[in-house]
C-alpha cells in the first residue's frame with residue numbers, strides 16, 4: 001500500500017494526515033488536508049469514518065488524497 005502523501009495539488013504545499021473524533025461519536029475518522037492555511041484544500045478535505053480500524057481510515061484518506069491530485073482543482 002502506498003502510504004506516502006503527495007504534495008497539495010493546488011499549491012504544492014506539504015499535506016498532513018489528521019485524525020479526529022465526531023462530536024457525538026467515539027469513532028475516530030481520518031482526513032488529509034493541505035498545511036497552507038490560505039489554500040482551498042486546507043478546509044476542504046475528505047473525511048473517512050471509522051469502520052474497521054484507524055489504520056484503515058488512514059490508508060483510505062491517503063489514497064483519496066493522492067488520487068485527487070489527478071483531478072483538476074476548482075477555485
Ligand SMILES: [Zn+2]
Pocket residue numbers: 008009010011012013034035036039040041042
Ligand atoms: Zn494547498
